[in-house]
Amino acid sequence: MKSLGLFSQIIAIILAVVVxxxxxxxxxxxxxxxxxxxxxYQVERKKIQEINQQLAQNIATFESVSRADKEQLAVYMPRxxxxxxxxRDISFIVDRAGVVSTALSYNGASTQEAFLFSEDDTNxxxxxxxxxxxxxxxxxITGTYPAIKDFLRLLEQNHYPLxxxxxxxxxxxxxxxxxxxxxxxxxxxxxxVTSN
Amino acid sequence: xxPNASQSSFIPKRGPAQAKRRKPAKRIFLFxxxxxxxxxxxxxxxGGSYLYKNYMTSLLQNEVVLLDSEIDTFSVxxxxxxxxxxxxxxxxxxxxxxxxxIVTVLDAIDSVTAxxxxxxxxxxxxxxxxxxxxxxxxxxxxxxxxxxxxxxLVVGGDLxxxxxxxxxxxxxxxxxxxxxxxxxxxxxxxxxxxxxxxxLPYRQTPVEPVVDVPSIPISNPATTSNQxxx
Numbered sequence: 001m002k003s004l005g006l007f008s009q010i011i012a013i014i015l016a017v018v019v020x021x022x023x024x025x026x027x028x029x030x031x032x033x034x035x036x037x038x039x040x041y042q043v044e045r046k047k048i049q050e051i052n053q054q055l056a057q058n059i060a061t062f063e064s065v066s067r068a069d070k071e072q073l074a075v076y077m078p079r080x081x082x083x084x085x086x087x088r089d090i091s092f093i094v095d096r097a098g099v100v101s102t103a104l105s106y107n108g109a110s111t112q113e114a115f116l117f118s119e120d121d122t123n124x125x126x127x128x129x130x131x132x133x134x135x136x137x138x139x140x141i142t143g144t145y146p147a148i149k150d151f152l153r154l155l156e157q158n159h160y161p162l163x164x165x166x167x168x169x170x171x172x173x174x175x176x177x178x179x180x181x182x183x184x185x186x187x188x189x190x191x192x193v194t195s196n
Numbered sequence: 197x198x199p200n201a202s203q204s205s206f207i208p209k210r211g212p213a214q215a216k217r218r219k220p221a222k223r224i225f226l227f228x229x230x231x232x233x234x235x236x237x238x239x240x241x242x243g244g245s246y247l248y249k250n251y252m253t254s255l256l257q258n259e260v261v262l263l264d265s266e267i268d269t270f271s272v273x274x275x276x277x278x279x280x281x282x283x284x285x286x287x288x289x290x291x292x293x294x295x296x297x298i299v300t301v302l303d304a305i306d307s308v309t310a311x312x313x314x315x316x317x318x319x320x321x322x323x324x325x326x327x328x329x330x331x332x333x334x335x336x337x338x339x340x341x342x343x344x345x346x347x348x349l350v351v352g353g354d355l356x357x358x359x360x361x362x363x364x365x366x367x368x369x370x371x372x373x374x375x376x377x378x379x380x381x382x383x384x385x386x387x388x389x390x391x392x393x394x395x396l397p398y399r400q401t402p403v404e405p406v407v408d409v410p411s412i413p414i415s416n417p418a419t420t421s422n423q424x425x426x
Binding site: 034132149 | 228235239242274275287288291316320
């Protein structure tokens with residue numbers, strides 16, 4: 001090995017330092033960032049993979065539910081409040097129970113009830129603000145006490161909820177009883193889902 | 197000169213082949229060694245880091261491609277369907293969990309009401325999903341009946357967690373009011389009963405129609421209303 005001259009040796013050392021400082025070190029830093037990015041992408045990809053797998057499982061579960069069950073669920077928790085159909089169903093129940101209808105009206109969506117249930121849901125269930133929207137109906141009937149109880153029993157057996165939230169019963173002079181009810185049914189409004 | 201004269205000479209003789217020239221010692225300078233080492237190390241590090249960076253960049257690009265393909269696999273429509281179905285199920289389950297049977301309440305009141313006692317008016321209010329509050333105006337013929345009825349309400353009602361008897365009043369009968377129920381039962385009081393929703397589950401019992409109504413089928417709202425199937 002032929003010895004370099006002193007000047008060449010100094011130049012070589014300076015060149016080595018320059019290469020190390022201006023190329024190797026930034027490249028190593030860059031490699032570190034790339035490795036960090038790669039690790040982050042891997043983590044995110046795994047998350048998305050898990051979500052996709054979960055979604056695929058949920059879709060499979062959803063598709064395994066029979067059409068009849070889905071239809072029953074849609075009846076139990078409909079997307080819209082069809083007040084005319086509900087009032088007609090209530091009048092059918094009135095006829096079947098053998099009581100006489102004295103009043104039947106639709107009072108619209110009950111925001112106060114929704115507020116009440118939201119408060120309760122924060123303690124009980126995890127629905128919170130996503131609770132179903134209540135819609136109120138007022139019903140007045142006259143009949144014997146057993147007939148009114150049958151009317152209430154038929155309400156409980158309905159295909160969708162008709163919850164009694166207020167019931168006032170009083171005897172009349174004819175021996176029959178008057179009953180005024182506030183019924184609540186629920187609508188599955190999905191605005192929160194679509195907004196998310 | 198005789199031939200053996202050289203051998204007898206005292207001057208030492210040396211053959212020509214034995215005359216070796218000494219090479220000069222190789223000199224290695226420390227500064228040269230350091231400079232060589234540094235320049236080679238820097239070049240090696242530069243080349244290695246360049247190649248390794250290329251390798252890592254290709255790995256990153258591969259990871260990005262995989263991530264993109266995973267993102268493309270994800271279906272927002274599927275998620276929406278599942279999320280809506282899940283929310284609907286939760287809402288339905290929530291309402292079923294908080295269902296309360298009013299008939300059960302009335303049966304319980306019937307079971308704790310003595311025969312001569314008359315419930316003049318009954319008011320039932322559902323307070324959110326927590327409890328049902330029943331306020332009954334009760335009329336009895338005597339204080340003994342009232343005490344007995346109070347005992348039945350306080351002790352007998354398993355469903356009711358809170359029973360309050362208040363507003364006890366005595367009506368004085370006049371000749372004209374004899375026929376009225378409230379005066380024939382002169383002792384009146386108000387009973388306030390509350391029952392938690394969770395102890396009032398719906399029990400399916402067959403309903404016997406009180407009167408024969410021409411068989412009007414309860415319509416299936418799935419086919420009659422404009423509810424959208426999932």
